Amino acid sequence: MAKDGSWPERGVVAAPAGGASALWGECKGSGSKPYLAAVHLDGAGGPAYKCSCPSRKIPCKHVLGLLALWAQEQVDLREERPDWVSTWLSDRSARQERARSGASATATDPKKAAATLREREESVTAGMEELRLWLRDQIDAGLAEAPKHGYDHWDRMAKRLVDAKAAGAASLVERLPGLVRADDWPERLLERLALLHLLARGHRAGEALDARVRGAVRARVGIATRVEDVLARGERVQDTWRVLGLRDTVAPEAGMRARRLWLRGTESGRTALFLSHARPGQAPATPFRVGTDVTAEFAFHPDGHRAVAVDQGRTTPASPPAGGTAAEALDAFAAALAEDPWTEAWPIVLDRAVPGREDDRWWLIDPDGAALPLTTSEPWHLLAVTGGHPATIAAEWSPGEGLTPITAWGPDGKAVSL
Template sequence: MRDRWAREQVLGLAPDASSAKAAGGVAKPAKWGGTGCDDEAVWGECQGSGKSVYRACADLAGPAFRCSCPSRKFPCKHALALLLLWSDAAVDAGPRPAWAAEWVEERRERADRADRRRASAAAKTRDPKTAERRERRVDDGLAELDQWLRDQVAHGLAAAEKAPYRLWDDAARRLVDAQAGALAGQVRGLAAIPRRPGWPGRLLAEYALLRLLVRAHQRRDELPAGLRDTVRSRVGFTVPQEEVLSGGERVRDLWAVIGSRDTAQELLSTRRVWLRGRRTRRPALVLSFAAPGTSLDASLVVGTEVDAELAFYPGSQPLRALVADRYGPAEPGMPEGSSVRGFLDEHAAALARDPWLDRWPAALGSVRLARDEGGGLYAVDEAGDALPLRMGDPWRLLALSGGGPVTLSGEWSPRGLRPLAAWHEDEGTVVL
């Protein structure tokens, strides 16, 4: 029988604090019937309001969740409550009912079909003529982007402040047609730069980074192998997962899951999970994607540590990785935080290797919260060094710290640190 998860690990799957709280109210054995579990899944039927009975099932390998309730959250409170009961040993092993067996089997079949599609796509990409045609299209698209960038600077940035989004969308669409999808996303994102004081300087800096990327791609044959891989990735050339797993750099460590953030763009949801190795002190980023109606990978839970071997994608600053092998279940744990100066030194070294880095994970130890005269919130370490925090609602973090020190993790960008999780001496792990 699979080892049961700790309660903290289950609650770490909750999409928000309200779902975790609601699950606690539903996790009562009297509300459930037909519960059971085996090595792969947990299932049960929950009595809802009125005469409604909701069937919930969790695939432990994903993990993935299904519930017949109308909630649009993944996982919903019923799936979380079922896992809480399982964690507390209130769900016994038993034969899988037909409705649960059918769902788990469908998931396995979909995964097999997806693997076959990826293998077919990889084989098509490896065709020399197909690859050559794409290289030519990308070269032409980047040459057009180079001229567009020079035109924007030559005409001045004053008009761009009131320009419609179409200015950047049109340029992005041409890059999509040229099969430079990643670069198209960067260009489209320029339209979202806030029109605040100093906005033209920010836009000019983004234009400069795009021009640097264009020039680097045009001179890719002269670049070191790692930097060439980074440039190709930033433009939109992908590396199949099979190649990463077979030939990527492998690093085994006890990886602390320090933060997770979900974003939605058009018809695709993305989850970024940040890890940090306890022995190597190395950061890693694990990405997962989901189409509407499907759930994101929830196997890496914030506040846990997992003994695993990661396979890193190639690049001058390897950061994105795949979980290649696990050596045991995840256990509760917290990262070893650094000072603000130590973090900034690490980020500066990473930026020197990859000047297009837009996010970098931070894990700060023993920091307190403080405000400046303008009301801005900062994380201040024991040496008095500070980082600006970027968050919409700071009250949960303020209430957690209570003026005391916490270990704080987040995503660092030029706009500040976006907190993702905090560790408190009494409260444990809190996902922000």
């Protein structure tokens, strides 16, 4: 992207005190219209990025190319700039000014807000209907055709869903070509297509669904619920929450880190998930420490699992959580699937579990002799903490993959993050 010929129009917007305030450029793509990319360098909270391409990566390759050209001193100061640049920078300045003055950046006109929401819902509905028809075409053509398709075949549908503001469904479609490389790809691909079909049908059912299932459907499609709305209207539960553990994952395509922090109510038995993200080089937020009890009130998202803390609460040291058997853990996961069939990870706690090895694979074995497979082939950290003795172990269970230990309570009863 950082080629002089790819950017016939580009420029630097000067800052009032000198230097660069923003960069902008028009990058020639494969289509008739150029991609419009811009970077606000001196915005509050760090740089901000904008590009008209359909990529969900932030920053995208066009923005990175523009920054690379600027670093090579190939983007010059220009007094004139396109209207789209001026409008974007003006809107950002207005939002920052409202933030500094404590004013809300959201729309205050209820009619305008309702119209915006209605437009968003209509766009998502159209995108999900197109997905449903596309899935039917894949089955009509037969799974044998899947290995013949290039990435463009899947990307076109994913980009259409991004345009329809259904980014969650787009992410699920983007994973499909990776399944074709597996040895058991027909079964795995058919399963994923079926889950996408179920998502499209669930979105179509709308209000006919149970409230929690409908919340899960909307979340999986990519319709986010603002924290302010969760605090204002979400289900609230007061309890003493035991922090079971956390797990970090990294999205290969964007380098974004996601952190899942799992808690369980000691009285309600409710599972609470705190989800946070961070850009490369930054650490996701961790509101609570593993191995502690937090007495607080949580407000839950419509899906019934993701939570927001209403207050800071009171934190105290905790004993190991109550664990169960492998069969009880799978029953709990089945109950979670009944409300959210697209669940890919769920916390379980096994009591007096020991790691064991058979046929070059490690397992976690409960006192009844039932075993669940571990995702790692070298669980040396777990073995070091437990010494191979029975212990309380919290882990994430993922169907088709196995257990990923996240916390172990050693002989002294202290929690150790894995």
